[in-house]
Amino acid sequence: MSRLQSRDEARVVDHAMELFWTKGYERTSLGELTEELGIPRERLYQAFGDKHGLFLRALERYRDAQARSLAPALLSEGLVLPRIRAIMLGYLQLAAEEAEPRGCLIANTAGEALPGDPAVADCLAEVLAVVEDGFRQGLEHAVRQGELPEGVDLAANAAMLTMLLQGLQVLVKLEPDPLRLTPAVDAALAGLNALSRRAALRSV
Template sequence: MTGSKAVQAHKGRPREFDADSALDKALHVFWQRGYEGTSLTDLTEAMGINRPSLYAAFGNKEELFRRALDRYAERGPSRALREALAEATARGVVALLLKNVAHALTDPGNPRGCLAVQGALTCGEASDAIKQELCKRRSEAEQMLRERLQRAKDEGDLASDADPAQLARFVSTITQGMSVQAAGGASRDDLFHVADMAMTAWPG
């Protein structure tokens, strides 16, 4: 398939569908129901295509989910980290990250919580490859933050005895907890309070 258009068979006649739009709809379903909780019927109904068209355009369910994860990284809460890393100080990075995460997790236009966190929590043995992929992506995000904090330490922005790896793990634990809280109905203000309390523990 080239471009964002794909072909769907409909009543014996081919018609085009927008693959980007279909992928966005698949992402929404995965985000709301999790990988294992999403059936092929759920996907085809949401995307407005039949199974042969889904297979032709996106491969199987697992491949579609990985494509949806890539889209999620571009548009979902994953973008919060990329924006925060550009801040001038380590404290600024973390403060903006927590604020951005609180906003993203409670965006009324999206399902509650974080796809990467919720998806890994609900994956069973049959979907171990998906669980490992989600864990890998979360680990990569933590590594990006750790590298940024290490640079802050090297530049004297963090104390010489600060541990970038432990600080990155602390922040990741807070954001993952915020995701679980958001999925359970916590408001944006609730998450802002969590972020504020986390920043009180940040080294001066």
């Protein structure tokens, strides 16, 4: 039996990512995968090894489609800190519009599969490293354009923003009114905004 063509393989991985994201790894059965993806079990094994192999590919796809989009979004023209806030609030708005908020595939998987799955742990660590690096690049850009002062601890603030984002993704699955968390986001960003105001005063 021939292997999946690259276009078909990409489609299968995208669809599998959505299934795992919505239901989780354990609750997504192999039978459901083959039925939803439209491929026989033997062909899935041939292309991905097994369900776990497909899951790892889905996590990699999430990294490329979701996490890697952060840096370009923060490096575009204009102020960085309002875009960081808009990204955080965008997740709250999305959760408010969903009948059953599904949060973040990475946060969901960390709670479901860890500890005990080193391959998944490595994938999750890589995704979070990409997110943290995206925030760091955004903050570096803010310093370059005078939005933040020189000497800001970029690494610590990038880690803080990553923790904030991941924490939000967990809370939105439990919070009946996700938009209620907006003031909490503003409180978490208050330190960076204070530094930004200080930089603005120095430039006057």
